[in-house]
Structure formats: C-alpha cells, structure tokens
Amino acid sequence: MSKDSLVKGTLILTVAALIARFLGVFQRFPLVYMLGNEGMASYAIAFNLYSNLLVIATAGIPSALSKMISERTALGRMDEANRIYKAALIFAALAGVVMCAILFLLAPHYAESSGDPHATLATLAIAPALLVFPLIAIMRGYFQGRQRMMPNGISQVIEQIVRLITAVGLAYLLLGVSLDWAVAGASFGGVTGGIAALAVMLYYALKLRKEDRRTLPVSEPVYTETGQSRQSGGKLRYGQIYGQLLRLSIPIVIFSITVTLIYNIDSSTIIPLLRDQIGEAKAKDIVGILGGQAQSLAGLPIVLAIALSQSVVPIISGAYSRRDLELVRNQSSRVMQLAILSGLPMVLAICTAARPLSGMFDYGGTPTGYEYGPPMIAMMTAGAMFQIIMQTSGAVLMGMGKMRALVSSVVFGIAVKLLGNLILSPWLGIYGILASTMLCFIVMSAFNLAVMRNVVSFRIMARRRWTRLIVTAAVVVVIGVFAERLLFEHLHLFPWRVVNATVNAVLIGGLACALYVILLFVTKVVTKDDIKTFPAPLQKLYAKAGRVLGRRG
Template sequence: MSKKDSLIKGTIILTVAALVARFLGLFQRIPLVYLLGNEGMASYTIAFNLYSTLLIIATAGVPTALSKMISEKMAVGHYQDARKIYRASLWFAVIAGIVMAVMLYILAPFYAEDISRDPHAVLATQAIAPALLLFPLIAIMRGYFQGRQRMMPNGISQVVEQILRLVVGVLLAYLLLNVSLEWGIAGASLGGVAGGVAALAVMIYYTVKIREEDKEELPSIAVQRSDGSISYTKEAGLSDPGITLSYGSILRDLLSLSIPIVIFSMTVTLIYNIDSSTVIPFLTRFTDTPYQEAKELLGILGGQAQSLAGLPIVLAVALSQSIMPIISVAYSQGKMDVVANQTAKVLQLSIISGLPMVLLICTGSRPIDGFIFLFGGSEIGNQFAPSIIALMTASVMFQIIMQTSGAVLMGMGKMPELVQIVAIGIGTKMVSSIMLVKYLGIYGIIAGSALCFVIMSYLNLRVLHKEVKFRIMLKRRWVGLAFSTIIIVAVGMMLEIVTDTYLHLTPWVRFNYGLNAVIICGAVMALYPIMLVVTRVVTWNDVLSFPAPLQKLIHKAARILKRS
C-alpha cells in the first residue's frame, strides 16, 4: 500500500470511528436525560467536563508527539529506539494518571460545592476519577499505533469504549437511582470507567498482536553469547546500535513537542469546563435566576446542547488531522504555493461541509430536541432548550474555522502564536461571559463562547495571512453562501412554524416531533446543495479538487439524480 493510500485509509478509519463514537455518545445522553432529568444532567456535566479537562492535561498532548517520534524512528529502522520512546511514554502516562486521578478524587468536594455550587456532583466526580488511571495509557497506545500507521486498533477501541460507556453507564444509573439521584449520577459516571477498561483491553490485545508480527517481520540481530557462539534474535530490532536515547531526553523531546499542542487542543474542552463551572454561580449571582432553574439550564447546556453541537465539527476535525502533515512538509520545503492552495482548500471544505449540519440543527432545534430528549421532561426545558441548542450550534461555525486554521498553524510550527491566541480567547470568554450574563442570562454565557471562537478564528487567520497569501473564496462566492444561508434559514423556520402549529398526526408526542424533524431536516439537506449550485458557490471544478472519497460520493449522487 502506498503512503497516499495508507493516509487516506487511516483518515477514513479514524473519521468513521469518530463519527460512530460521537453518535454513541449522543445516544448515551438520551436515556440519561430521561433517567436523571435536567438537574441530574447538570451534575453529570460538571463531573464529565472537569474529568475531560484533566485527561487532556494528564496526556499533555503526548500521543500526537509520540506518533511523530515513533514514525520517524520506524522510518529509518531504529526499532529499539521506537520501543524505548514508547516505554518512556507509558511510564509518563502511569505517573500522570495516578497524580490526576488522586487530585480529582480529593478535590472533588471543593470543586463541586465551592466552585460549581452543586453538591450533587461530588460523588459523580469521584466516581469517574479511576478513569484517569486508564485513559492516559490508552491515549499513549493510540499514539504509538498511529505512529506505526495502524489506525484500526484506535478506531475499534474508540467504538468499544463508547459502547461499554453507554451500556454500563445507563444500566448503573438505572439501578442506582433506587438509592438516590446522587448515586444514579455516579452510576452514569462509572460508565466512563467501564469504557476505559474495555478500550485498554482492546489496545493490549493489539499490542500483543503487533509484537508477534514484529518478531516475524523485523530483521534478525546477531547476538554473541557468553560461550562465544552467535545466535540471532528478532526481539531487539535495532538497525543502528550506535543510537541510544536516555529516558530523560525522550521525555524532554516529548514535552517540548506536546505542551503547545495540548494548550490549543484543550480550548473547546476548557470552554465547556468553564461553562459547567460558572453557569450556576453566574446566573444566581448576577441575575435573579433561582438555583434550581440555573441548575436545569446547566443540564440543558451540558446534557443536550453540547452533544448536538458536537456533530457538525466531526468532519472538520478529520480534515484538520489529515491536512497537518501535508502543510508541515510543504512549509518545511518552502513550497508556499502548495501551502496557500491547501490552506484555502481545507478552510473552504470545512466551512461548506460543516454548514449544512449547523443549519439543520439550528432550524430544527425544537423538533430535534423534542424527539431525542423531550426537553428533559420539564417546562424550563421546553422553554429554553431549543434556543440554547440553536445558539450554541450556530457558534460552532466559528469553532470549525478556529480549529481548522489552528491545525494549519500547527503544521507550520507556529506554536508560540497559537498559545498566545488561546490565552486571548480564554480571557475573552471569561470577561464577555461576566459582562453579558447580566443582560442575557444563559444566552450571555453562550455568546461569550461564540465571541471567543470569533476572536480566535480572526487571530488565526491574521497570522496565516502574514505567512502566506491565500483566499478562502472569492467575494462572489461569499455573497452566494450568505444568500443561500438566508434562504435555507427562512425555509427551515417557516417549516418549523407550520409543522409545530398544524402537524400533530398522532397522539404520540415524540413521534410527532420526529416527523416534524424529518420534514425540516430533509428540506434543509435537499435545499443546501441546490442553493450552492444555483449561486455557484460550488462549481464542478471545485468538486474535482475535493478528496477522492468525497468525489466518488458526489458522482454517485449525481447519477442517482439523473436517473430519477
């Protein structure tokens, strides 16, 4: 298999696995919202977002750096150095995992009660702490396999992890609710630990398997025994005995590569954690919102909105991961025309591919949320959930631009600039949330996140323009895209009003919401490509420049349309 084919296959595997894992994560929230309600989901969100932030810190971006170092060593035949780097990374993961797990368990009461103002989140936070012992190891193993260009173990482990997280989390939540709501929330958190055990088992299986393959494939090494005889072994796999690495130098190289990566990579997770930590105290302190209502609003934000808003960005993340090595090679070789072309192409593709899902969720937020979550079963959910979901999903467009442009900057090695931009973005988030929550309530906190993504996107693009001259799209196409968006939003809103007012065909409320969602989403998805073609935002020449798998999909769709 050629390097190009390997890259495409690996990208497809990771993209499909990420999509499946994301949808499984969404499906987990459906029964949890039903079992725990919006208040219970608030406590679960506090625990899960804090855990997610500490997990990123615990792995410190090492998997990405490890993948790079392993691939470099394997490419030149330094197999033993690659194994030593892997072992050093595993020890780092063990120590970091222990430290973070103990820290999370001990600090859970202080964080939940004094910072997030939700005592019910204490047990849930402590319940998920053991997962921090497992996932740093899993992340390191995934980085190692990525460096070996073995993407299948990573994809399978992600899917298995989410399946066990869903099944065990929902089952324990259901069983422990008989004790109390607090124990039910803790049961949902324990699903993450079960998912970690399953994922680790998958990675250990593939680790044993790849070692057996290495014994068969790696070159034999001559070893002199104590009696003077010569034997041959494939265990070492060392092609250059003159190269040795100390554990200290390995860790220094790993951390120097990984720390800037983790600072940028944790931006979205950190913003979600800031929200889950501040929604209750901000709403109760700066507005007249009662405590119970503030807690329900946090449950809607974390249990429903964050899940749905995470869907449009999946393809953009996959594109970002695939473009980084291309940009890195072209930039290091001084091929600025290639950098400019690839930068414009990936930004254009991420915007065009992310926008339809954003429009779909925004215009259909009420029937979608009613069908999936039934608004959390409360009047507050019925009143606030659709607008919270729509506004949060709309802000994802700037998140897509921010993450895609940031990936290009990472490929160009602009880590110091990225770190500064992240600091500015987080500062903007905190200040704007405090200022806007006084006037807009929960919507002010969401607007603060959106403003953070806007500022970071602008700063990323400004740094990019200083390095290379590129244009995402012509002005005519921007106008066409804006016009298409306005038309689609107008049609979607009109259909939402009509279906919500008149279309109640059955006595089953959830079925009616599902039918309304299908009508609105179907209209948006059908109208989007038509409007792009009519306004010439996308031409046939653009299609020819898309990745091969996407071209095949478009060709098949075109043939079906011609036959119909």
C-alpha cells in the same frame, strides 16, 4: 505515509469518530429521561472537570509520540521507537495516578464552588477513568505513528458501546437509591468504557508485537560521534525522550484543551452567575440543558469537518518544511474551504431542527427545558461554525510549526471568554454566556487566519462566492424554520410527543442538508475545480447531486 494509506487512515478515524460521537449523543437521551436536567447538571459538572484533567494528564503526548514514532519507523530504528513508546507509557501511568488523586481531592470543593454539591459523587465515580485513559491515549498515538488506524477506530467504538450500556444500566438500577447515586452510575460508565478500550488496545498491541517479531529485522548498532556503540537499551535516555515529547506536546495540549476548558468554565460558573437572576434551581436546569443537550449536539458538525481536513494538514507540514509556499497557500485555502463547506450543512440542520431535537430529549422533563432548550441548542450549534474555523486554522498553524502563535490565540480566546461571561451574563443571562463562547471562537479564528496570512497570501473563497454561500445559508434557514413551524403545529402522526419530535427532527434536518447541497450548485458556490480537490466520498456525493440537476462534471 503514502497517499492511499493516508486517505484510508483518515477514513477509518473519520467513520470511527462519527460513530463514537453519535453513540455519545444517543447515550444522552435515556440519561436525560432518567436524570432530568437536574441530574444532567451534576453529570456535566463532573464530566467537564474530568475532561480537562484528562487532557492535562496526556499532555498532548499522543500527537507528539505519533510524530516521533513515525520518523523512527521510517528510518528503521524500531529499537528507539519502542523505547520512546515505553517511556511514554510510564509517563502516562504516573500522570494518570496523579490526576486521579487530584480529582478525588478536588471533587467536593469543585462541586461546591460550582454551585452543585450533588456533583461530588459523580466526580468521584469517574475519577478512576484517569488511571486508564492516559495509557489508551499513548497506545493510540503509537499505533497512529505505526500507521495502524484500525485499533484506534475499533477501540473508540467499543469504548462508547460499553460506556452507553453501563451508564444507562447503572443509572436505571441506582435511580431507586437516589438521584445522586444514579448520576454517579452514569459517570462510572466512563470507567468501564475505558477498561474495554484498553482491552482492545492490548489485544492489538500483542498482535503487533508478534507481527514485528516475524517481519522486522534485528536493528543494527548505532554509533555516536565518539565511536561508542549505542544499543537499543542505551540509545536514548528517558530524560531526552521526555524533553523532546514535552517540547512538541505542550503547545498541542494548550490548543487541545481550549474547547473542554470553555465547557468547564460554563458548567462551573453558570449557577454562581445566574442564581441571583433566575434562581438556583432554574440555573441548575440550564447547566443540565447545556451539558445534556446543547454541547452534545453542537459537537456533531465538528467531527466531520475536522476529520476531513486532517488529510491535508500533513501535506502543509511537508510543503512548509520544504519552503514550498505556493503549495502551502493552495492547501491552506482548500482545507479551510473544505472544513467550512462540510461543517455548515449539519450546523444548519441542527439549528433549524433545534426545537424537535430538544423535544427528542423531552426538554429534560421541565418547563425550563422547553423554554431554554431549543434556543440554547441553536445558539451553541451556530457558534460551532466558528469553532470549526478555529480548530481547522489551528491545525494548519501546527503544520506550519507556528506553536507560539497558537498558544497566543488560546490565551486571547480564553480571556475573551472569561470577560464575556462576566460582562454579558448580567445583561443577557445564559445567552450572554453562549455569546461569549461564540465571540471567543471568532477572536481565535481571526487571530489564526491573520497569522496564516502573514506566512502566505491566501483566501478561502472569492468575495462573490462568500456572498452566494451566505445567501444559501439564509435560504436554508428561512425555509427550514418555516417548515419546522408547520410540522410542529400540524404533523402529529403518533400519540407520543417524543416520537413525533424525532420524526420532525429527521424531516427538518434532512430537508436542510438536501436543500444546502442543491443550492451549492444552483448558486455556483461549488465549482468543477473545487470538487476535484475534495475527498472521494464528497466527490461522489456532489457528482450525484450535480447529475440530478443536469449539471455534468
């Protein structure tokens, strides 16, 4: 892949992922208003279980498929590429049917064990999505391998738009029947969104097939060592294809499932762990706050940081395969630095604006939401900073081919999470559970970075710059918290509490981000050499900020 096409592809996926994530967060606002924290608890329990089964159903194959398709396309072996694609589609269809059936069977038992039997109907409503999304994932992997990013980006956006309209519309219509049916209607939005995304992918697949027929030459026969001709139908057996796909994908799926598994652990254990401390109703409210507010907002900083770092990971992979360890060292330092610097401003913005952001959800309509919403959002988002480091360092390990270390990291992290929940929840309640999530990401980050340093000696930033970055973050937090309290007490421009909260959230978030960028230059955390290594959009942003401060170059 050329540098231009790599940057263009990364930009398309970044913009699409950001739009899709913001649409996903926006969808939560009307749902929280209609369903409340109680309904959002049932929604979160159903959605988190579905997400785990979806990751297992696709088995990390899209990433492996993308690699295999890209290699064969580059060699002009389109017959093999298409056969691999067909085999992956068959696998996805069968896996989708199996996982859908499992979800149907597990729904009542899982909901009961999670402490919320009302989540059963919502789980059943989202189960058919497992018939569709494995196919979509495989098609996205194929298009990525063919260096066609636009279908993937458009399908993500269309999926979220249709999901939003259906989820909100059905929840509103079914609220008159019962809360359980309204939550089920919201869950069913995942099914309609998947159907819409599949329609987009099929359109582009047909379009690509017509283009291939016009532009691609007929593949020449490929001969084996015995001299036998292997035409397109017999080049690769499905057993060979599945063996190669699974070898590549199993470590990827183990790493990819980490965050969804952690979310699933929380949504399924909070009520059993906390019901004796605070009561079942309040514990269920907390699950609703976590799934409806905290997890959604904490996911925003991850998108930009990870997407920006992805453009460097293929360079690390190529350099490591050539044993160019100096390039691996330089790129590892830069990708980690870029992920931290680009993820931190949104983390700071959400943490300082946690109260007005929770107010935008009207705190879920309960006193529990007012009490727990803001601190849960702030704590969950602060932990996202370590998630950024964990996922970026994990991507670098993938580039280095250190799959066994990656799996070990996940095992250690999940063990820490489970032990942390059991040990800290009796002592700190929900904050102990959130602390165990943060501790899990810290352990995994430390493990990943240690493995990376065993391969190449690198450092993300000099100690002096770390100190300056910490000072920058501390100043932003202090000023942001002071400004938030001032606005909360004195700025009430409108008679509607939710509108005032929205205005305050925008002002506080904007102040935190602007102050962060300015202080990066004032404290010299970002240097002239660093800016040259950043993606073009960030180069322009920092150049403008530098000109404002009278700093050239």
